[in-house]
Each structure stands twice: as structure tokens, then as C-alpha cells.
Amino acid sequence: MIFSPTSLSAAEDALRHEVRAWLAKTLPTDFRPGLGLGGRHDPEFSRALAAQGWVGMSIPEEYGGAGATTVERFVVVEELLAAGAPITAHWIAERQTAPALLRFGTEEQRRWFLPRIAAGECFFSLGMSEPDAGSDLASVKTTAVREDDGWRVSGTKVWTTNAHLNHFFVVLCRTSTADDRHAGLSQLIVDLSSPGVSVSPIPLIDGELHVNEVVLDDVYVPDDRVLGDIGQGWTQVTAELAHERSGPDRYCSVIGLLHSYLAEIGVPDDRSAAAFGRIAARLWSIRQLSLAVARSLDEGEAPATEAALVKDVGTIFEQQTVETIREIAALEIDPEGSMLQQLLAECVMNAPSWTLRGGTTEILRGIAAKALTRGGAR
Template sequence: MNMLSFPPPPAGMAMPELRTEVRDFLREQLGDDYGPEQRAQSWMGFDAEFSYQLGKKGWLGMTLPKEYGGHSRSALERYVVMEELLAAGAPVAAHWIADRQSAPLLLHYGSEEQRQTILPRIAAGKCFFCIGMSEPDSGSDLASIRTRALRVDGGFRVNGTKLWTTYAHHAHYMILFCRTDNSDDHHGGTSQLLVDLTTPGISINPIGDIAGEHHFNEVVLEDVFLPESALVGELGQGWKQVTGELAFERSGPDRFLSSFTLLTQLVGILSQAPSREAKRAVGRLVGHVMVLRHMSQSVAGMLDRSENPMLQATIVKDLGALVEQEIPDIARTLVVDTGSPNSTFAAVLARTLLAAPSFSLRGGTREILRSIIARGLGLR
């Protein structure tokens, strides 16, 4: 059986000057009117102008080489900026997917044309991406995808449907995971394609979430022609590429800070008259968050050393979802009287409760994640 270890987080993660600069920027950009209810949206808050201003500060595409419009900074510096944005509940959704995973994917596997065309726009906060992975009757079992791209003269003819595609209605591009041959290997015969969402034959249909808001979409591709230049990486190597991409998706502080605004609200209320039960519960939650932060920073260090933290990132994602979902449940147990329905705490609690079921779905369901962990540890 393999033993898994998390390396110690790199030294110097505090970076007080960078954190102070980010906090000053957030105070200036968000202002006093940006209250806890807005912050509780966590990384699902969408504001294209905010993303553009981040790009102007040099806080998008931070780890990209300068020749592609990036800033050649470390993954650790990027981690600090992301952590400050998430702790403040800043509206980062517009650029989030592009900066978090699409840009690193294109840097590693994309053609020179794709890098030169797309990466500078991502770093400038002017180009947004969505994820073309999940499908109807497939979900987190990516190996069962049915969207197919057939080779034709000059490119590919694509047919299929992608589901739960976050902010596809605002995105410029999708990285599409699809089948490109009839390999008998369950994980074989797949590729990734760069899809301009203005291409004829693509329809984007809204899916309302439990709160009645529009984040998710169904993306239908009907006889969509994509040129040869749309191929990302090597034909037939999609599984290897997409699992590497998921390491970026699953490892960041977004995987344990989605309920952070509610946690800070809870601490504020309970500190007024702390009971032994409250101290014990809050201490346990804060302890869990600190351990997850330690593990997530360790993964950031692995990325900075160009290591593949797929297994470690999956563990962070699974444990993070547990804690994120536990916070609202404990909050409503400890604060029986949340005040009037219009109170700040009640509003933050309500929003977090509605969002919480998605925490163990997005980025891979709990069952799929634990199957990956078991295989990685040699348990199955």
C-alpha cells in the first residue's frame, strides 16, 4: 500500500506586504456597501469590471510567463492573492475558471497560437472560460462522456451536451472534453478542444439553482465545426490532460473558504455570550479550516515545484467540502434565534444553506473523489 504525505507548506507564505496591498485594493474596489450578504456568495459572485481591475493590478495570470502577458510570479504569491480575495468574498467568478485552470492547461498543452491568442487576454481580465466536462447521465464519472468530435476535412464535427456549466452564458470559451475515437479503453480515445462559444450550432440554456439564481447552464453542441487548431494538446490524450487540470480545480483555497463569511458571522455573534458548547464547536471548525489551509498551501508548494499533486488535491477537495457543509449546519444549531428574517446573520445563513449541497458536487462528487483517493493509495 502506498503512503501519502503532504510536504510542509513552503516558508514565507505570510507575505504581509502583498496581503496588505490586496486588502487595500479590496477596500477601494468593494467599498462599505459591499456587505456580508454579498460576501457570502464567495467565489460565485460575478463582476466583469472587478476582474478587469484585478488584471490591471497584475493579479491575474500571475504565474504565466511574461511573453504570454503574465507576470512570472510564484504559485505561492498567487495563492496569497486568491486567499485574500476569497476571505473577503470578492466577486471573482468572471475570471475564476480561466485563471485557475484554463490558463495553466493552455500553457502546458496548448499550441503556440492558442497561447499567444488567449493567455494575454486571460491575464488582462478580458477573457472568461467555462468547463466542458460534466454531461447528462454522467456527472463526475468523466470516463462515461458521450460528446463526440468526429474528424472531418479541416477539423472536427462535434455533437453532444454539457451540463452544470457554470457561467457559460458569460464565457468566451469552453475547454471541451470529448471522445475523438472508438478506443476500447474506458479512459482512452478522448481529447480536449478549445471552443469559441460564438461558433454556430451552440446553444446555451439556463438552469436555475435551488436559490432561483442563474449560475448553471446546459450547453448543447449540434454539428458544430471546429478547426484543427482547436485541438488542445495531443489527440487521444484528453484523459491525462483533464486529470491534470482537475488538480488545479480541486486544490485551492476556494475548496474550504466557501462558507467563510458565515463562519466569521458566527464567531461575531457567539463571542457576545460564549458558552462552553459554542467555544468547543467553533474551535473545532476553526481547527479544521486551519488544517485544510495547511494542506492547501502544501499543494500550492507542489505546483510551484512543477509536481503533480492530483491525489493530494483530491483529498483537500473532499475534506474541504465536508467542512464547508458542516459550518451552516453547526451555525443554525448554535444560534437558534437568528434574529428577524431580514437580519444579516439570517441572510448569510440562508444563502450558505442553499449553496451548501453543491459543495460536494462541484469539482467531483464525494463518491468519485473517494474512489480516486482509494486507487491512489493502492486500496482498490
């Protein structure tokens, strides 16, 4: 397994302090933090962040990015998530789409999309999950049929975050039939404003409307919007998920809750001190695993199994932390109460989804088990 111990260099640590100082100056004093990926969709903030060179950091300078390392991006993202910054406008484009374009895209695609992503002007969603597929992406039924100089796409995608606000999404679809469920899958870049695309919100338990059902009805996609090679969608998605599953977003959803608890209640007794000690120890351990994956990505590895394990332990940690805080705080859960009560209410309502998004716990453990059994993990 690629989980070699590592730490931040002096330059990486200096970057952390620079980002922290900028956020303290930029975010309003009465700012209500988002919980990890629960931050607001704020294009203005994304553009301001991009002006600092902190969006699309891993994009090479020739495509408008900073040419930074995966670990440098890790440092910036961790600070943004810890502060609860409104990052969701640029998040998917920066985290997943840009690396996918760099690895699998054509030169024309890179020249068109990457500078816009790095400037905080082009936002992406993911088109993976389907009503009857869930985390089993090999079961997708959305189809793309060849037509002269393009494709006609039909199907339904669900849990598509911010599809009602973003510009494009990368759709995993079936371009041919094969006995092997993983064969015949491809990825197409679909303009969310295209004729035949309809977006409907899926109300969540807390009333939020940031996830959607997206129906594609005979949507035309030109050949120059095929991402990578036809029939290689499964391989490409697997590589892409290493970026999605292993980052700080898999353990930072509860940081705002922890900060709020300490600000309002502190550590008044031995019971609270013991609980926070356990939380801190687990948080630091998971962070080290996540940082190790970031280092391996910089070294050209594709640690899909390791990423799956980070996501598994990270999101379970988040859920268990919410229950611990709920128990020791002994507060009424009130969405209209103090900041702590509001964040606790938001966590209680959203925590069940944390082990679902990015692949369920069962799917992730299956990936790890198969790799370990065949000796595929290092």
C-alpha cells in the same frame, strides 16, 4: 503523500497584506460578500484586479502575466475568497485554462489566449460534466468527428457555470472509440458564440441562474483550437483537476458566514467558543494541506491524489460548518433578514452542491484509494 509542512515567506505574507488593503479600499462598504465561488460575475472588477497583476498570476511575463508562483496566486486567491469578492468572471480561465494552455497548448494558442486572460478580458467555462456522466468523466458521450481542417462536435454538457456570460469553454469529448473508456478522449476549445451552440439556464433552488446546459449541435471547431494532443484528453483533464480541487475555494465558501456570525453575535458563551475552536482548528489544518499542494505544483509535481483529498476534506468541512453555525446561531433562516440570516440561508441552500462540484466525495475517495493501493501517491 506530498503534504510537507510549509509556511508563507515574508514576501508572500507582505503580498497578503497588500491584497487585503486593496480590497478594503476597492469593495464598497455595503458590499454583500459572495460565498466562495458564489461571488458575482463582474467583468469590471476582474479588469481592475488584472490591472494590479492579480489575474493570471502564474502566466509568464512573455504572455502578459506576472510570472508569479502557485503559492503567490494561492495567497491572492485566499484573500479574494475570504472577502467574498466578485471573481467568477475570470475564475475558470485564470485557475484552470491558463495552466492547461501553458502545459498543453500550442504557441499560437498561448500568444492569443493568455494575454487576454491576464488582462481580465477573456472568460472561460468548463465543458466536462454531462447528463449521464456526472463525476465519471470517462463516460462522456459528446463526440467530435474529423472534418478536413477541423472537427464537428455534438453533445450536451451540464452544470456549465456562466456559459451564458463567458466567451469560450474547453470541451472534453470522444474523438475515437476504444475498449478502454479513458482512451480516445480529447479537449477542444469551443467558442460559446459559435453556430450550433445553445445555452439554457438550470434554475437552482435559490433561484440563481449561473449554471447552464450547453447543447452542441454539429459545432465546427478548427484544428488550431485542439488543446493538447488528440487522444490525450483524460491525461490532460487529470492534470488540470489538480488545480481545480486543491485550492482555497475548497474551504473558503463559509468564511463570509463566519465573519458575519462573529460581527452580529460574537462568541457569547462557552458552547460557541468551543464550536469556533473546532472550526478554526479544522480550517487551519485543511489550509495547510492546500498550501502544501500549491508548493508541490511549484516544484513541478502533479499531485492529483493529494488534490482529491484536499477537495474531499475541504468541502465536507464547509457543509459541517454550515450545520454548526445553524445550530449555535438559533436564528430563523430568512433570505430577507440580517446579513447573517441571508448568508446562512444561501449556505443552507447551496451547501449540498459543494461536495458535488469538482468531483463527488465517492469519486474522490475512489481516486485516493486506487493511488494508495498501487503506491502511486507519495
